[in-house]
Amino acid sequence: MLDVFHFIMKGLFITFEGTEGSGKSTQVSLLAGRLYGLGYTTRVLREPGGTPIGEEIRHTLKHSQANDAMTAEAELLLMNASRAQLVREFIRPALAKGEIVVCDRFYDSTTAYQGYGRELELPMVKTVIDLAVGDTRPDLTLLLAVTPSVSEERLRSRQSTLPFIRDRIEEADREFFERVAHGYEKIAEAEPQRVRKIDATGDVETVRQAIWREVETILPTMNAKA
Ligand code: TMP
Helix, strand or coil, rough: CCCCCHHHHHEEEEEEECCCCCCCHHHHHHHHHHHCCCCCEEEECCCCCHHHHHHHHHHHHHHCCCCCCHHHHHHHHHHHHHHHHHHHHHHHHHHCCCEEEEECCCHHHHHHHHHCCCCCCCCHHHHHHHHHCCCCCEEEEEEEEECCCHHHHHHHHHHHCCCCCCEEEEHHHHHHHHHHHHCCCCCCCCCCCCCCEEEEECCCCHHHHHHHHHHHHHHHHCCCCC
């Protein structure tokens, strides 16, 4: 548990990670709603994006008609350009005010997707991440883990219910997503204190409770019941 002094001075930075269809966005909203309900000033952000500049970069990365030829290196740099902006424009100022920041993806996504998935050299990936974030690091990362088949199934059902919007990254093959999932496993193994793996194959409520148990342990004593 963090002490109240840490919280007031540094805020609290929580990130969500996982492959496509892991249910991150739903759980981000649920957690933020609960924190907000308990009286914590809570800011929800996402990557890539989260700032006006970042949202333009997100469009280029994912949906632009002109992004077919994007190289893995350009992808790495654009992800981190968006991140550098988000860190300085929103995350640091919010933490400095003692707020809770909940971010849907952060730099572990780059390690998993550009490092393990696109197979860029991990030390180079780390150098770029370090430039983008400096010492702004999450206090807690919730890794929502689902099997590749659950991920594919959820993605298919999402695609069949929403209007079709092309997404360049989702067009990658199954081996790519298997490498990404393996990358997340390695990240969780390397930093078990920060990165808490949550079984996200269950229903929304079960996953929500598992997440809350983790978050509760790092909330300051002033409001940690609930
Ligand atoms: P999402 O917001 O629907 O999760 O889409 C973001 C996509 O961008 C997802 O496919 C993961 C990918 N991504 C990376 O490849 N590297 C990164 O650093 C980040 C933040 C996201």
